[in-house]
Amino acid sequence: MDLIARLRAGLPGEAILTDPDVTGSYANDMASFCEAGTPAVVVLPRTVEQVQHIMRTATELRVPVVPQGARTGLSGAANASDGCIVLSLVKMDRIIEINPVDRIAVVEPGVINAVLSRAVNAHGLYYPPDPSSWEQCSIGGNIGTASGGLCCVKYGVTAEYVLGLDIVLADGRLLTTGRRTAKGVAGYDLTRLFVGSEGSLGIVVRAVLALKPEPPEQLALAAEFPSTAAACEAVCEIMARGHAPSLLELMDRTSVRAVNDMAQMGLPDTTEALLLAAFDTPEPAADLAAVGELCTAAGATQVVPAETAAESDLLLQARRLTLTALERVKSATMIDDVCVPRSRLAEMLDGTAAIAEKYGLTIGVCAHAGDGNTHPTVCFDAADPDESRRARESFDDIMALGLHLGGTITGEHGVGVLKKEWLARELGPVGLELQRGIKQVFDPLGILNPGKLF
Amino acid sequence: MDLIARLRAGLPGEAILTDPDVTGSYANDMASFCEAGTPAVVVLPRTVEQVQHIMRTATELRVPVVPQGARTGLSGAANASDGCIVLSLVKMDRIIEINPVDRIAVVEPGVINAVLSRAVNAHGLYYPPDPSSWEQCSIGGNIGTASGGLCCVKYGVTAEYVLGLDIVLADGRLLTTGRRTAKGVAGYDLTRLFVGSEGSLGIVVRAVLALKPEPPEQLALAAEFPSTAAACEAVCEIMARGHAPSLLELMDRTSVRAVNDMAQMGLPDTTEALLLAAFDTPEPAADLAAVGELCTAAGATQVVPAETAAESDLLLQARRLTLTALERVKSATMIDDVCVPRSRLAEMLDGTAAIAEKYGLTIGVCAHAGDGNTHPTVCFDAADPDESRRARESFDDIMALGLHLGGTITGEHGVGVLKKEWLARELGPVGLELQRGIKQVFDPLGILNPGKLF
Numbered sequence: 001m002d003l004i005a006r007l008r009a010g011l012p013g014e015a016i017l018t019d020p021d022v023t024g025s026y027a028n029d030m031a032s033f034c035e036a037g038t039p040a041v042v043v044l045p046r047t048v049e050q051v052q053h054i055m056r057t058a059t060e061l062r063v064p065v066v067p068q069g070a071r072t073g074l075s076g077a078a079n080a081s082d083g084c085i086v087l088s089l090v091k092m093d094r095i096i097e098i099n100p101v102d103r104i105a106v107v108e109p110g111v112i113n114a115v116l117s118r119a120v121n122a123h124g125l126y127y128p129p130d131p132s133s134w135e136q137c138s139i140g141g142n143i144g145t146a147s148g149g150l151c152c153v154k155y156g157v158t159a160e161y162v163l164g165l166d167i168v169l170a171d172g173r174l175l176t177t178g179r180r181t182a183k184g185v186a187g188y189d190l191t192r193l194f195v196g197s198e199g200s201l202g203i204v205v206r207a208v209l210a211l212k213p214e215p216p217e218q219l220a221l222a223a224e225f226p227s228t229a230a231a232c233e234a235v236c237e238i239m240a241r242g243h244a245p246s247l248l249e250l251m252d253r254t255s256v257r258a259v260n261d262m263a264q265m266g267l268p269d270t271t272e273a274l275l276l277a278a279f280d281t282p283e284p285a286a287d288l289a290a291v292g293e294l295c296t297a298a299g300a301t302q303v304v305p306a307e308t309a310a311e312s313d314l315l316l317q318a319r320r321l322t323l324t325a326l327e328r329v330k331s332a333t334m335i336d337d338v339c340v341p342r343s344r345l346a347e348m349l350d351g352t353a354a355i356a357e358k359y360g361l362t363i364g365v366c367a368h369a370g371d372g373n374t375h376p377t378v379c380f381d382a383a384d385p386d387e388s389r390r391a392r393e394s395f396d397d398i399m400a401l402g403l404h405l406g407g408t409i410t411g412e413h414g415v416g417v418l419k420k421e422w423l424a425r426e427l428g429p430v431g432l433e434l435q436r437g438i439k440q441v442f443d444p445l446g447i448l449n450p451g452k453l454f
Numbered sequence: 455m456d457l458i459a460r461l462r463a464g465l466p467g468e469a470i471l472t473d474p475d476v477t478g479s480y481a482n483d484m485a486s487f488c489e490a491g492t493p494a495v496v497v498l499p500r501t502v503e504q505v506q507h508i509m510r511t512a513t514e515l516r517v518p519v520v521p522q523g524a525r526t527g528l529s530g531a532a533n534a535s536d537g538c539i540v541l542s543l544v545k546m547d548r549i550i551e552i553n554p555v556d557r558i559a560v561v562e563p564g565v566i567n568a569v570l571s572r573a574v575n576a577h578g579l580y581y582p583p584d585p586s587s588w589e590q591c592s593i594g595g596n597i598g599t600a601s602g603g604l605c606c607v608k609y610g611v612t613a614e615y616v617l618g619l620d621i622v623l624a625d626g627r628l629l630t631t632g633r634r635t636a637k638g639v640a641g642y643d644l645t646r647l648f649v650g651s652e653g654s655l656g657i658v659v660r661a662v663l664a665l666k667p668e669p670p671e672q673l674a675l676a677a678e679f680p681s682t683a684a685a686c687e688a689v690c691e692i693m694a695r696g697h698a699p700s701l702l703e704l705m706d707r708t709s710v711r712a713v714n715d716m717a718q719m720g721l722p723d724t725t726e727a728l729l730l731a732a733f734d735t736p737e738p739a740a741d742l743a744a745v746g747e748l749c750t751a752a753g754a755t756q757v758v759p760a761e762t763a764a765e766s767d768l769l770l771q772a773r774r775l776t777l778t779a780l781e782r783v784k785s786a787t788m789i790d791d792v793c794v795p796r797s798r799l800a801e802m803l804d805g806t807a808a809i810a811e812k813y814g815l816t817i818g819v820c821a822h823a824g825d826g827n828t829h830p831t832v833c834f835d836a837a838d839p840d841e842s843r844r845a846r847e848s849f850d851d852i853m854a855l856g857l858h859l860g861g862t863i864t865g866e867h868g869v870g871v872l873k874k875e876w877l878a879r880e881l882g883p884v885g886l887e888l889q890r891g892i893k894q895v896f897d898p899l900g901i902l903n904p905g906k907l908f
Contacts, residue, residue: 100694101797102826124696146639157637160614175884181793182825183611184862185600185650186869186880187907188889192646196639213696240554242578242667282736339635343555371636372556408638415640426640430629435642437895441888453641 003061003085004041010053015091017042026068026088027080032334033392034076034417039066042086048168048205051087055203056172058085064450065170067199069109069141072133074335075416077145077198077452087203089140096206098123103211104163104180109140109204116209125211128155131412132323140204146196148412150319153370154246154280155212157412159195166206167194170443180208193438198414199449201442218246219284220312221305223295224271228252228353228365231273232346234298235369238277238291239342245291247278248370249319252349255364255377258325259318267318268302275300275369276319278312322366323377329362332382334391335375338402339411342372351401352376358397359390373411374402396422415453423454457515457539458495464507469545471496480522480542481534486788487846488530488871493520496540502622502659505541509657510626512539518904519624521653523563523595526587528789529870531599531652531906541657543594550660552577557665558617558634563594563658570663579665582609585866586777594658600650602866604773607824608700608734609666611866613649620660621648624897634662647892652868653903655896672700673738674766675759677749678725682706682807682819685727686800688752689823692731692745693796699745701732702824703773706803709818709831712779713772721772722756729754729823730773732766776820777831783816786836788845789829792856793865796826805855806830812851813844827865828856850876869907877908 007016017023018041027036040063045051058065064084071078080086093110100123107116113127113134120127130149131137137147143165148157164178178184178191194201225231231250238248251259251274256267267274275295279287285305292303306312327333340348349365352374356363367374376398380391399409399422409415409422424432432454442448461470471477472495481490494517499505512519518538525532534540547564554577561570567581567588574581584603585591591601597619602611618632632638632645648655679685685704692702705713705728710721721728729749733741739759746757760766781787794802803819806828810817821828830852834845853863853876863869863876878886886908896902 099795099797101690102795103693104795148637152637157639159639159643169884173884175888176882177885179793179862180795180860181827181862181865182796183602183606183793183822183827183865185611185613185866186862186864186873187877187885188651188655188892189613189643189646189649190885190888192643195643197642201642213698236555239557244667339633339637341553341556341558341634342636343553368637373635373637406634408633408635408640410640411635411637412639419640423641428630430623430627431631431641431644434629434644434895438642438892441891441895 003063006057006061007041007043007054011043011045011050015044015046015050026086029071029073029076029078031074031076031416031418032332034079036079037082037084039080039086040083042088044088044091046091048174051168051203051205052172052174054085054087055168055170058447059171059445062445062447064447066449067203069138069144070136072137073141073145073414073416075414075418077414077416079417081451090138092205095119100125102180105209105211107139107207107209109138109207111139113137113139113142120211121214124214126214127161127209127211129158129161132320139207143195143204143207144197144199145414146412150247150249150368152368153248154244159192161210162191162195162207163210164208165191165194165204167202168205169202170445170448175202178208196414198416198452200439200453201448215280216282217309218278218280218312219288219306220276220278220315221288221292221303222315223275223300224268224302225273225275225300228273228349229346230299231275232349234275234295234300235345236343237294237298239370241294243287243291245277245370246280247276249276250367250369251319251322252365254362255322255326255366258329258364259321262325262328263321265318276315319366326364326377326379329379330381332380334378334395336395336398337375337410337413338398338407339371339373340402340405340407342370344405345369345372347405348374348401352398355394355397359394361390361394363394371411417452420454457517460511460515461495461497461508465497465499465504469498469504480540483525483527483530483532485528485530485870485872486786488533490533491536491538493534493540494537496542498542498545500545502628505622505657505659506626506628508539508541509622509624512901513625513899516899516901518901520903521657523592523598524590526591527595527599527870528867529872531868531870533871535905544592546659549573554579556634559663559665561593561661561663563592563661565593567591567593567596574665575668578668580668581615581663581665583612583615586774593661597649597658597661598651598653599868602827604701604703604822606822607702608698613646615664616645616649616661617664618662619645619648619658621656622659623656624899624902629656632662650868652870652906654893654907655902669734670736671763672732672734672766673742673760674730674732674769675742675746675757676769677729677754678722678756679727679729679754682727682803683800684753685729686803688729688749688754689799690797691748691752693824695748697741697745699731699824700734701730703730704821704823705773705776706819708816709776709780709820712783712818713775716779716782717775719772730769773820780818780831780833783833784835786834788832788849790849790852791829791864791867792852792861793825793827794856794859794861796824798859799823799826801859802828802855806852809848809851813848815844815848817848825865871906874908
């Protein structure tokens with residue numbers, strides 16, 4: 001086959017996978033309800049030059065290229081198209097530099113988030129972005145999907161930590177964007193354009209990342225509320241009073257019960273909403289006390305501050321297990337990612353409960369409450385066509401509600417295949433036209449991750 | 455004249471200025487060595503619809519449009535072209551909303567930075583970006599030039615506070631980008647593309663800005679050093695040890711003397727470098743003590759911590775007066791804005807001193823040292839052609855040195871007319887081609903601020 005022969009001219013044999021049983025396992029990320037095609041070949045380059053060779057070949061032969069990290073994404077952005085080259089960056093996994101004076105790390109895209117986090121910790125530094133999949137997901141994937149996590153309420157999202165990029169363009173040319181410096185405003189911000197572009201503009205082969213000093217270990221509290229509205233009232237008060245929690249998470253009754261059923265953690269099974277707050281400040285106990293009072297004032301029936309890091313970890317583990325626990329409720333789940341202004345969070349949660357009732361579905365909600373970022377998770381039986389249909393429809397209702405409340409269809413999971421039609425609705429025709437214009441500038445042949453985003 | 459008549463069809467009479475004596479005063483921002491043309495007309499719209507009318511007219515008649523804020527910029531980005539419409543946004547100066555729960559402000563572009571800062575302070579909130587011109591400059595100008603300031607070492611630049619924009623495009627259509635939410639990854643980040651685009655992609659008519667809780671009042675110290683290298687060593691140690699100063703500024707001997715000459719502030723006239731550090735933490739005195747020790751270890755001959763906010767203000771006033779003081783040294787100044795990795799700051803300062811010596815010039819340097827962002831300010835006699843030529847050449851040497859040290863030609867002042875050739879050098883041909891492609895998407899007729907950036 002001409003494609004494979006051409007690829008072989010610039011890649012070692014072990015970097016090219018063609019056995020359909022093997023390549024088939026690269027067809028999907030972790031999203032539900034997203035179609036995936038059959039790749040022609042999977043390539044695993046180890047150098048920038050090899051990536052350039054792959055892209056030159058793809059351009060010459062007009063073959064679509066689907067870039068992949070660890071395939072932990074939740075929107076189908078890494079799903080294969082029929083006949084495509086799957087370009088997996090997992091073998092480019094070197095940490096090239098960690099510089100405590102400049103507070104930067106220089107990495108290849110395949111580095112696992114947790115590996116980088118631990119490596120910079122050893123230098124007294126901190127790489128904040130912490131998606132739930134941080135032990136599996138790669139920095140390149142984090143950049144492609146603009147990942148968030150639990151830390152965002154204090155530390156922001158991946159985008160805020162990407163200073164500069166090396167990118168192999170669709171035609172194989174190398175582009176360097178951004179900088180190693182703390183500041184810089186030379187020309188349009190192409191770096192930021194690539195963050196969240198889901199591999200549709202070029203292949204990230206190296207990144208300069210900003211680091212923070214490692215904060216003190218965080219201390220958490222849990223507060224039980226008799227309604228999600230009361231918990232959201234507490235969230236608004238905490239933020240309006242100027243607190244800077246390192247984490248502010250909400251679990252609804254369905255989520256709490258699912259975690260209890262799975263892990264017997266002894267969470268308060270009768271509660272309607274559990275709020276978790278943490279501080280990594282010099283005096284976290286004082287901050288927790290102040291936040292505990294606000295929770296009580298908002299109607300919390302019980303407030304339990306952790307006194308040790310170990311107790312905190314236990315509380316937070318409940319939150320980290322939520323999605324896994326919800327996956328056990330029925331045979332399938334569909335996780336949403338609507339972000340609303342935090343002042344509208346209560347309406348979002350009440351509205352989601354109403355949608356669950358309307359469709360007769362179980363929808364568990366956990367939320368990065370401090371950011372207004374909710375993850376309604378529809379639990380359904382995939383073997384039941386009617387329930388599957390209702391699940392899909394409820395998902396659309398949830399996105400419509402998010403937009404109605406002044407929010408966005410995706411806080412941190414991205415668009416991929418899953419939310420293409422909704423992206424068009426959120427952007428409107430003018431925005432969509434300009435986004436397509438930008439895509440055309442970088443990828444005039446349309447070979448980079450076609451069918452994603454729009 | 456057809457242009458004026460067309461403009462009158464959608465603008466009140468007082469919004470159109472045509473008297474050449476008046477319009478001539480809108481020809482320039484505050485940059486040196488930048489040519490400016492003669493505008494055909496100055497328009498001062500008060501509504502989005504008026505801006506749309508102006509842009510539709512400009513598109514129909516193919517007339518260039520130069521957007522302007524308060525014209526405090528330092529790169530000529532707001533300079534008029536011959537026959538252009540100067541579109542001044544200063545009359546669109548409403549603060550539309552301040553929301554403490556969502557921690558956002560919604561503003562029109564003409565709002566003065568200091569006016570917004572004070573307005574949000576009244577709600578216990580903080581809008582960090584604080585360019586030296588903050589009492590005069592407008593938020594729209596800050597967005598257009600991606601302004602920085604003294605706060606950046608802890609709080610980052612303007613770009614990090616712009617969540618969403620309303621933009622009137624070249625053809626008069628309205629584009630809404632971004633969001634009101636804390637997070638959001640729906641499509642390419644067009645918001646960020648506009649920040650620092652110097653009016654070359656569209657007209658910002660409304661902005662959603664992120665706010666922070668108001669921090670405690672900062673407390674500062676001053677440390678005298680026997681060399682800039684020793685002061686830079688202290689800067690590196692402070693940052694490597696994980697400190698988070700709210701300000702970390704350096705003044706070289708020339709700057710210190712200029713301030714003393716102007717304001718008789720009693721600064722140590724014999725010092726080679728003065729370092730100013732401040733903390734807005736809960737216990738600033740403890741942080742200052744730790745930083746003071748690092749300064750002493752790096753060779754500081756004297757360390758003076760302020761004990762009150764009033765003492766801090768006095769120390770910081772010296773820094774705020776530096777540019778004004780340097781402007782009194784000779785008849786003209788030319789201020790540069792090179793940013794290097796902070797680990798290279800000492801080399802940047804030593805190299806700048808060598809350049810001053812080579813050209814026989816007085817170059818005072820103040821620096822946002824914590825960011826590696828230096829402002830070498832060439833003081834020269836504009837009436838002396840040879841000295842003017844040497845000033846211009848030294849300026850080029852300084853930018854070349856910045857790039858050589860892994861830095862950028864502009865940390866926060868932008869490109870405008872002043873650094874066009876240098877932008878091309880920093881970006882390289884591939885980057886430049888893509889930037890031009892983006893410009894073409896938004897402004898196919900090339901009527902928006904032509905001749906700026908590239």
